[in-house]
Amino acid sequence: MEEITEEEKPPGKTPFFRAHNLEKRLKMNGLFIKFEGASLTGTQKDRISILHALRAREGGYNTISLATCGNYGASISYFANRYGLKSVIAIPEFYTGERVEEMRFNGSSILEMPYKYEELVDYMRDRSSDENWYDSSPGSKNSDLDIMGYENIAYEILSQLGHSPEFLSVPVGNGTTLAGIFSGFEKLYHSGEISSVPRLIASSTSNGNPIVASWKRKRRKVLDLDPSQITETSVSEPLVSFRSYDGQKALESIYRSKGIATYVSDSEMVNYSRIIEKTEKLSVLPASASAMAAADKVMKRLGYRGEVVVVLTGRNRSWITQ
Known part of the structure; x- marks a missing residue:
């Protein structure tokens, strides 16, 4: 892959800080936030979108494609536009998010289709092959870049905290972010840079997620x-x-870290999002706030007051500094 210049780099070293106000509110101790909402499009997806855009450009593609429910589409559309690529983004026609206009603003062609997200991924894989588009969807032949991109979050946490945290809480949908971060910590462990890896706390919706469901059923x-x-x-x-x-990959990461997976309800996500905004002045996507809800529940359930890092994604591009 072509070298990324200084001008092309997405925001590295996203903010990392001890959330003192939130600690007091939740009666926790050693609570740190890694805020991915400070990236260009307010999401950790920027870390992989730039890699896909550069690989597509290097491979001679003029169009990058994706199936999405929002954040990843906004990120891909931004970087496709930045690097002179067309983008075709498929979304479920019942999608209720606010990021479609952002994709259109970035020049993306939007395909609104009567499919579930997973069905759209399959559709776009076939369509991309037929049209000679670069497929950046999860599970595509290019998805090796996803783990690589998210490993950098682990490297940044080590640099910012100075050591590996005892617990690390991450939301899971497809599981890519969690698997990538843990892969980074495992590489640091095997290289001798850290003496232990963090125990993972995987949060997801009680409305249905295979990773949490499989862990709760003790499936490997x-x-x-x-x-x-x-x-x-x-x-x-x-x-x-x-x-x-x-x-x-995410399930194996949870088991290898001796971690825990847990469900969070919609009302809890919204509530913790509001608490984070009130105490730490961060605008956080409710689904991302599930990681804070899960960290709070798990740490209290364990009766543990040790150190925990929570990875959060922004609601949009803007965020409020402390």
Whole structure:
């Protein structure tokens, strides 16, 4: 892949800080936030979108394609536009998010289709092959870049905290972000840079997620859910799924870290999002706030007051500094 210049780099070293106000509110101790909402489009997806855009440009493609429910589409559309690529983004026609106009502003062609997200991923994989588009969807032949991109979050946390945290809480939908961060910590461990890896706390929606469902059933292989048994809402949409494309990697990461997976309700997501905004002045996507809700519940359940890092994504591009 061509070298990324200084001008092309997405925001590295996203903010990392001890959330003193939130600690007091939740009666926790050693609570740190890694705020991915400070990236260009307010999401950790920027870390992988730039890699896909550069690979597409290097490979001679003029169009990059994707199936999405929002954040990833906004990120891909931004970087496609930045690097002179066309983008074709498929979304479920019932998608209720606010980022479609952002995609259109970035010049994306939007395909609104009567499919569930997982069905759209399959559709776009076939369509991309037929049209000679670069497929950046999860589970595509290019998805090796996803783990690589998210490993950098682990490296940044080590640099900013100075050591590996005891617990790390991350939301899971497809499981890619969690698997990538843990892969980074494992590489640091095997290289001797840290003496232990963090225990993972995987949060997702009680409306349906294969990773949490499989862990709770003590399965070592992630199982798809019955599509008729999941419930998509405007709050849970980024997390709800009947198939997680990197679910097996995420499930293995949870087991290897001696971690925990837990469900969070829509009302809890919204509540914790509001608490975070009130105490730390951060605008956080409710689905992302599930990681804070899960960290709070798990740490209290364990009766533990040790150190925990929570990875949060922004509601939009803007965020309020402390």
